[in-house]
Every structure is written in C-alpha cells, then in structure tokens.
Amino acid sequence: MSSNLRLIWNGLIPENPIFRLALSMCPAVAVTTSVENGLMLGLAVVFVQVFSSCTVSIFKSFIHPRIRIPAYVIVIALWVTVIDMILPVISPDVYKKVELFVKLIVVFAIIISRLELFASKEPLIPSFFDGLGMGFGFLFGLCLIGAIREFFGTGQLFGYDILGFNPLLIMVLPAGGFFVIGFIMAIFNWLEYKITGKIPTSGGAH
Amino acid sequence: MNVKQFSNVALLIVLPIFLFVMIFPALVHAATGSGSFKKDTEIQISFGAPVDETWAKDPANYRVFQKTDPDIEIPVTSVTLSPRKTSAVLTFGEALNLSSEYEVQAKNVTSDGKMLGNVEFLVKKSEGQILFTIFLGAMLINNFVFTKYLGLCIFFGVSQKKETAIGMGITFTIVMVLSAVMCWALLTFVLQPLHLGFLQIIVFIGTVAIFVQAVDTILRKVNPYLFKKLGVFLVLIVTNCIILAVPLINADSGNGPFESLTLGLGAGLGFALALFLMSCVREKLELCRVPSVFRGLPIAFVVAGLFALSFLGFSGFSIF
Structure with a gap:
C-alpha cells in the first residue's frame, strides 16, 4: 500500500506534470483564469488519465508494440468522448468555458507519456494509482495557477468577491498566465535548490 | 538544399x-449587393438616381435587419446624403456584426417628387x-x-x-x-x-x-x-x-x-x-x-x- 501512496505523492509534487515535467502546458495557461475552470478541467483529466491507464494496463499484451501510439491515442480519444458527454450534464455553464480544452485532452502530452512510460509496463493496480497521482498533480497545478490568477486578477476566489477591487488586471489577460507559470516554476526550482543543494535542469516541455 | x-x-x-x-x-461571387459596410456602425447604400433630401434624411424610411433574424430591427440613428444625392450613409447606435449579412429596405423612395416604390439592399462582406x-x-x-x-x-x-x-x-x-x-x-x-x-x-x-x-x-x-x-x-x-x-x-x-x-x-x-x-x-x-x-x-x-x-x-x- 505504501508504494501506491508513494506513486500518488510522486505525481503530486516531485514529478508534478505542470511545474516539474513541464508537460501539457497549453491548458495550464488557457483555462486558469478562475479556480472553477481549472477544477473542472483537472477533474476531466483525472478521469481520462485513470481510465486510459487502466485500459492500457489491462490490454497491454494485445497491443502490438509497432502500433502502440495510434492504439493509445484511440484509447484516450474514447475516454475523452465519454467525459465530453458527461461534463455538460453535470455543469453546463463551466463546461462552455472549457469545452475546447476538454476535447483537446486527446493531445495532452502528459496522458500519453504516462501510458508509454508506466501503464504499458506495470500491472493494473500500480497503473491505477500512477494515473490517479498524475491526474491529481495536474489538478493541483491547475487549481494553484487558477487561484493565483483569479485572486490577483479579479479579487475573487471561486466567484466570491474577497477584495472588492482588481489589484492586477494583467493576471486575467493572456500574458498573466505565462508570468504566473514562469514564477511558480522558478519557485519550485528554488525550493529544490534549498533542499538538495543543486540547481535542477527543468523538464523538456512537450 | x-x-x-x-x-x-x-x-x-x-x-x-x-x-x-x-x-x-x-470570381464566383462577383455580384454582391449594392450596399457596403463603412465602419462597424455605418452602412453605405447607393441609389440609381438622385433622391429627395427630405425623404432620404428621415431614418423612419429605412428598415434594417440581419438576414437571419428578420424580426429584430436595428434602429437607424441618422442618415447623411452625399452631395450628388445618389448615395446615403446610415449610422447605427450599436455596432454591427460585420461577418453576417444585413438587409436594408428603403420604403417609398422618392426622386424629384415622384414615388419609386420600395428598394432592398443586401449588405455583406465579399467572400x-x-x-x-x-x-x-x-x-x-x-x-x-x-x-x-x-x-x-x-x-x-x-x-x-x-x-x-x-x-x-x-x-x-x-x-x-x-x-x-x-x-x-x-x-x-x-x-x-x-x-x-x-x-x-x-x-x-x-x-x-x-x-x-x-x-x-x-x-x-x-x-x-x-x-x-x-x-x-x-x-x-x-x-x-x-x-x-x-x-x-x-x-x-x-x-x-x-x-x-x-x-x-x-x-x-x-x-x-x-x-x-x-x-x-x-x-x-x-x-x-x-x-x-x-x-x-x-x-x-x-x-x-x-x-x-x-x-x-x-x-x-x-x-x-
């Protein structure tokens, strides 16, 4: 059990998809103008990641290695189609804002890279927890960026007015997302430098 | 290389x-309507003959709507006539959607005191x-x-x-x-x-x-x-x-x-x-x-x- 917990912790902080691996940056900037959007898309990613990890893990012996990438893409597209039908029923208003990105989960690099690196080699249970960890890491990243941008950009959190004025309007503009991610990445690097004593080389951004 | x-x-x-x-x-759509957008609040239409100034200056004589919603009329706030009286510019209070089609109907066009009947103009951007x-x-x-x-x-x-x-x-x-x-x-x-x-x-x-x-x-x-x-x-x-x-x-x-x-x-x-x-x-x-x-x-x-x-x-x- 502890190894499963470690898989979740691993996805949450040490290999956080957004800040450490720098994978799937597009939604991280695009939908995070508020916490609500980030939460919605994050949950969709958790769903797709967990279910496609499990599917690939179960059927890994049937997938020929030479056609594995198209096979993974089809598996992901299947689960994305499912969540794309579920979400508008649960919350139509928020879905309208993140609609394009829910569909684009198909091409999120984080999901296919976890299938390739983990689920295609490991049995079902670890794959499930790895998917859960990576999904929650992604969710955590989206919510953190969303909270910072919403709070400083509009003075609100979850749509509730907290400050009553807009401290930094730039945060909700397109440029703000880039700045916030750049600075959070730098903070993660700085923390690692303080703990381990060496400066990390940041991820490849794919 | x-x-x-x-x-x-x-x-x-x-x-x-x-x-x-x-x-x-x-090449395919060479013939578009005889109206065109000037700014996003203005439409220019041209008549075949000089029209009467008193008639042309009255915004009530024009009926403007989007081709897709004929029920929703867009009010004309003012009309300016060109010096030769053959073309008019209609100004609207609200901005128009430049990517959609508009229809302008001019009621009872009068020229030299004679009624010429209604004229319709189709206004849209060319392809x-x-x-x-x-x-x-x-x-x-x-x-x-x-x-x-x-x-x-x-x-x-x-x-x-x-x-x-x-x-x-x-x-x-x-x-x-x-x-x-x-x-x-x-x-x-x-x-x-x-x-x-x-x-x-x-x-x-x-x-x-x-x-x-x-x-x-x-x-x-x-x-x-x-x-x-x-x-x-x-x-x-x-x-x-x-x-x-x-x-x-x-x-x-x-x-x-x-x-x-x-x-x-x-x-x-x-x-x-x-x-x-x-x-x-x-x-x-x-x-x-x-x-x-x-x-x-x-x-x-x-x-x-x-x-x-x-x-x-x-x-x-x-x-x-």
Whole structure:
C-alpha cells in the first residue's frame, strides 16, 4: 500500500506534470483564469488519465508494440468522448468555458507519456494509482495557477468577491498566465535548490 | 538544399495556394449587393438616381435587419446624403456584426417628387474580405500561441534554435492546411450524413495521425534529404494542440472548405511567426546572465508573457 501512496505523492509534487515535467502546458495557461475552470478541467483529466491507464494496463499484451501510439491515442480519444458527454450534464455553464480544452485532452502530452512510460509496463493496480497521482498533480497545478490568477486578477476566489477591487488586471489577460507559470516554476526550482543543494535542469516541455 | 532555399520553395508552394483562395471566391461571387459596410456602425447604400433630401434624411424610411433574424430591427440613428444625392450613409447606435449579412429596405423612395416604390439592399462582406479577416484573425489578432495558448509544448520545445524553428514552422503550416481541409471533407461528407457528429474527436485525431504517418512514409522514399531535415518535426506535429483545435473550431462554426483552408493557413503561419520570434529571443537569451533558478523554461515563460502582451496590441485591429 505504501508504494501506491508513494506513486500518488510522486505525481503530486516531485514529478508534478505542470511545474516539474513541464508537460501539457497549453491548458495550464488557457483555462486558469478562475479556480472553477481549472477544477473542472483537472477533474476531466483525472478521469481520462485513470481510465486510459487502466485500459492500457489491462490490454497491454494485445497491443502490438509497432502500433502502440495510434492504439493509445484511440484509447484516450474514447475516454475523452465519454467525459465530453458527461461534463455538460453535470455543469453546463463551466463546461462552455472549457469545452475546447476538454476535447483537446486527446493531445495532452502528459496522458500519453504516462501510458508509454508506466501503464504499458506495470500491472493494473500500480497503473491505477500512477494515473490517479498524475491526474491529481495536474489538478493541483491547475487549481494553484487558477487561484493565483483569479485572486490577483479579479479579487475573487471561486466567484466570491474577497477584495472588492482588481489589484492586477494583467493576471486575467493572456500574458498573466505565462508570468504566473514562469514564477511558480522558478519557485519550485528554488525550493529544490534549498533542499538538495543543486540547481535542477527543468523538464523538456512537450 | 539548406533551410533558406527550402523556405523559398515552401513559400512558392504556399503563396499561389493563398492567392488562389483569396481570388477564387471573388470570381464566383462577383455580384454582391449594392450596399457596403463603412465602419462597424455605418452602412453605405447607393441609389440609381438622385433622391429627395427630405425623404432620404428621415431614418423612419429605412428598415434594417440581419438576414437571419428578420424580426429584430436595428434602429437607424441618422442618415447623411452625399452631395450628388445618389448615395446615403446610415449610422447605427450599436455596432454591427460585420461577418453576417444585413438587409436594408428603403420604403417609398422618392426622386424629384415622384414615388419609386420600395428598394432592398443586401449588405455583406465579399467572400474575399471574410477570408482575409479569418486569415488575419488566426495569424495575428487571435494568434493561437499567444492569445489562445495552444501548441505551447512544441512552442517551448523547438524554439531554442532559429534553424529548427523555421523548419518546424514550415512543416507545420503545410500539414495544418492539408489536414484542415481533409477534416472538413470528412466532417461534411462522412460524419454529418451518418449523424456521427459525436465521433469527431476520434475521427479528427485519427485523420491527422494517419496523414502524418503517410507523409512520413512518402517523404522517406521520395526525398530522403528533406525527410532527414523534417522527420523529427513530423512526428512531433501529432502532439500539437493546434492541429486538432483548428478542425474542431471549423466544425463548431460551420466553416466551408475555403474558410477551413484559410483558418488552417492562418493558424500555421501564426504559429511559424511565433516560433521564429521566440527562437530569435531565446538565442540571445543564452548569452544573458539570468538568475540561476530562472534558467531554461521559467525565463522562456516570462518572455512568452511579454510577447503575449505585445500581441494584445493587435486586438481590435481590422482592415475591412
């Protein structure tokens, strides 16, 4: 059990998809103008990641290695189609804002890279927890960026007015997302430098 | 063949396609209505003969509505007549939607004291103007990288060197244009007749993946040198969000073949432009003294943020 917990912790902080691996940056900037959007898309990613990890893990012996990438893409597209039908029923208003990105989960690099690196080699249970960890890491990243941008950009959190004025309007503009991610990445690097004593080389951004 | 020669060749291929797309619809739809938009709150209409000033200056004589909603009338606030009295400019209180069609009905047109009956004018942009607006919008105003944040993975991955950035930009533009048209054809001729619209995600990503694989295989046989230059990028293109986003946007807004092609071209060139600009800055950045925790990606994000700020300057920019 502890190894499963470690898989979740691993996805949450040490290999956080957004800040450490720098994978799937597009939604991280695009939908995070508020916490609500980030939460919605994050949950969709958790769903797709967990279910496609499990599917690939179960059927890994049937997938020929030479056609594995198209096979993974089809598996992901299947689960994305499912969540794309579920979400508008649960919350139509928020879905309208993140609609394009829910569909684009198909091409999120984080999901296919976890299938390739983990689920295609490991049995079902670890794959499930790895998917859960990576999904929650992604969710955590989206919510953190969303909270910072919403709070400083509009003075609100979850749509509730907290400050009553807009401290930094730039945060909700397109440029703000880039700045916030750049600075959070730098903070993660700085923390690692303080703990381990060496400066990390940041991820490849794919 | 070095990158510069290659980019010239690619330009020679892309430019005629672009010119053809711009001109062809103009040939087909040469005769549009006799009205035109002046600004986004003004419509100009021209009469066959000089009209009476008292009649023309009365806003109540005009009925203006969108072609799709004939019930919703748009009130005319004022009318100015040209000195020769053959054309009038109608001014509206609210901004018009320049991409849709409007109809202007002039009641009881009077000329030299005689009633000439009702006249209708159809006001819309010509096809070429619409296409140019889409093109400019996708490339600059709503640049896919800086205002829609798509394709960031590739954008940060291959923008370290100018040479790879140019190669990627050109390869991407070509694949984007072709796959946009292919996805449009599949949607119109296969998915919609069979009522399989909910399968569009699977079909589009499958199409793009198969297409990229096909280009990869063909290029390997036909032109090994070009393959060596572009092979790496070809595989990466499948993971680029823009390649899937453009067909989805096309499907959502019901674009026709030419609109789809133009959106694909605009998105591709916009991506190439963003990649080129970013690679220029990042080559210089290598020589700068950046704080150690900011080295690599963090500083690249801050630079992208500055670019996004400057691209905000294009918002509200329109030629027609």
